[in-house]
Structures are given as C-alpha cells and as structure tokens.
Amino acid sequence: MKFTNSPELTQEEIDYFRTKLEDMQKQIFEESGETVQEMKNRNKEFPDPSDRAHLEAESITTLRIRDRERKLLKKIGEALKRIENGEYNVCEECEELIRKERLDARPVTTLCINCKEKEEQMEKTQHT
C-alpha cells in the first residue's frame, strides 16, 4: 500500500485499514478455534495423570494467550468503530493525526508517536 502525502485518510486508505483489521480479527478467530480443538484432542490422547499435569500447565499458557487474544480483539473492535466514526487516525491524547506508516505498523494504536513516547516515559518513571 502506497500512502498519499496528505495527513487525512483517503477512502481507499480507510478501506485498506478496515480490511487489515478485519483480517487480524479473522486470523485470531481461526487460531483460537484451533487451540480449543487441540486441547480437546490432547485430552483424549493422554489419559495418564502425569501427562494430564503437563497438559494443565500447557492449558494455562493457552489461556494466557487467549487472554491476550481477547484484549487484542477488543482493541481491533474499537479501531473498527473509530474507522466508522471517521476518527481512526486521530490521536486520543493530542488529537493530532497519527501517521499512516505508524497505523500500518500498529493498526490498533490510538496514540501518535509523540504521545506514545511520552506514555512510555511515564511508565518508566513509575516503575523506577
């Protein structure tokens, strides 16, 4: 995708980002579907209790991944809503337009690079 120089999104670019977000959504659904299926299969294959312990440890990892997926799905949903409202590329903090290259790399971002850096710096200060 070649972006125009204008900071505003063209209709074509809006469509591009919408498709990109919808593809991400689809991919997560497909992957999580597989995960559930894999868990079911393994339960049948390993009735041995020691294997079951191993299996449970693995399920926790799977659940963590699924938790991350859920969060990402929520972010994708919010991003799609912002596209509908025509504010997809508007920074939540300063209301400047987010660069298209940044949106392309991180389609669910709600902050421009300046605000993101500020936020990261704040987080660093809080942790030290």
Ligand SMILES: [Zn+2]
């Ligand atoms: Zn900003």
